Amino acid sequence: MAEPIGIVTAKDALLAAAGRLREADIPSARLDAEVLLAHVLGVRREYLYAHPERRLSFNEYERYQAVLEQRLTRLPVAYITGKKEFMSLEFTVDQHVLIPRPETEVLVEEVISRVRPCGGAFLPLANPMIIADIGTGSGAIAVSIAWFVEDAQVIATDISGDALDVARANARKHNLGHRIKFLQGDLLAPLADEGLEHRLTAVVSNPPYLSRRAMASVTPEVALEPKSALFGGEAGLDFSFAILEQARPYLVPDGFVALEVGYDQAEAVASFAKEELGYGKVEVIRDLAGIERVVIAGQ
Ligand code: SAM
Numbered sequence: 001m002a003e004p005i006g007i008v009t010a011k012d013a014l015l016a017a018a019g020r021l022r023e024a025d026i027p028s029a030r031l032d033a034e035v036l037l038a039h040v041l042g043v044r045r046e047y048l049y050a051h052p053e054r055r056l057s058f059n060e061y062e063r064y065q066a067v068l069e070q071r072l073t074r075l076p077v078a079y080i081t082g083k084k085e086f087m088s089l090e091f092t093v094d095q096h097v098l099i100p101r102p103e104t105e106v107l108v109e110e111v112i113s114r115v116r117p118c119g120g121a122f123l124p125l126a127n128p129m130i131i132a133d134i135g136t137g138s139g140a141i142a143v144s145i146a147w148f149v150e151d152a153q154v155i156a157t158d159i160s161g162d163a164l165d166v167a168r169a170n171a172r173k174h175n176l177g178h179r180i181k182f183l184q185g186d187l188l189a190p191l192a193d194e195g196l197e198h199r200l201t202a203v204v205s206n207p208p209y210l211s212r213r214a215m216a217s218v219t220p221e222v223a224l225e226p227k228s229a230l231f232g233g234e235a236g237l238d239f240s241f242a243i244l245e246q247a248r249p250y251l252v253p254d255g256f257v258a259l260e261v262g263y264d265q266a267e268a269v270a271s272f273a274k275e276e277l278g279y280g281k282v283e284v285i286r287d288l289a290g291i292e293r294v295v296i297a298g299q
């Protein structure tokens with residue numbers, strides 16, 4: 001069957017879509033309209049600027065309206081397109097996993113710079129270097145560390161089997177399946193039978209850290225992400241404290257724990273590491289917005 005005659009141009013479709021999203025108070029309405037149209041047309045976003053007069057087929061137009069309806073329910077764009085960029089790598093995502101956040105790149109960059117401080121020359125901390133990512137979700141942290149630290153072996157854990165399926169798919173997508181071992185279970189518990197005592201160079205995690213109060217005021221988009229990926233107990237600190245405690249027996253002598261923390265949690269996490277658990281070297285790293293975002297606890 002011949003392609004139906006185009007009914008509307010990309011430019012006009014975008015204008016109307018951005019208007020609808022704006023009216024519904026959706027933040028970044030224009031950007032979302034563009035990303036979703038590019039998704040439906042199977043092109044990059046820049047294509048839309050170069051070809052504003054491109055006519056949508058009837059089928060494309062219908063599919064565009066359908067994804068706009070999804071976005072109007074406040075479903076995040078990444079769940080609609082099924083992908084999100086993190087550390088310049090593309091990750092598959094679905095509603096079983098947290099959508100990787102730009103602030104988590106601060107955590108990953110900090111870890112990478114510590115295990116390969118001379119940009120290529122590796123510090124011989126442990127042989128082979130093993131790094132664990134606790135609560136891997138989409139695998140964003142595990143896969144990007146394996147990608148950028150070429151001689152690292154990575155262990156990735158999650159309590160959710162559905163999340164681990166997504167993480168495994170992302171490891172395969174970047175040809176890193178052979179360097180990442182996925183284990184299902186509670187925090188570091190699945191490491192117990194792996195013979196890893198004093199073998200880990202780093203234990204990295206972006207754990208669920210929203211407090212009960214923070215959970216009550218998340219955006220409608222965040223409310224559609226898995227609660228089990230977000231809620232960190234009354235004050236949001238349960239997982240951070242537990243990881244610091246459980247990690248110690250696994251670290252090599254120069255090893256460290258690297259945790260992403262909520263905007264007001266760095267001090268509590270840093271002092272728990274120092275005072276309660278006796279970590280000797282504790283540092284706090286700020287993100288690009290100047291917020292204390294990462295706590296590093298070394299032996
Ligand atoms: N690492 C991913 C990232 O940074 O984008 C996802 C982080 S998400 C904030 C936290 C993850 O921890 C979720 O995938 C959740 O399933 C997992 N999780 C929650 N409770 C857990 C537990 N007790 N043990 C292991 N993982 C857990």
Ligand code: GLN
Pocket residue numbers: 101206207208209210222229230231
């Ligand atoms: N940064 C996420 C948010 O504010 C929370 C992620 C987490 O709990 N680790 O929605």
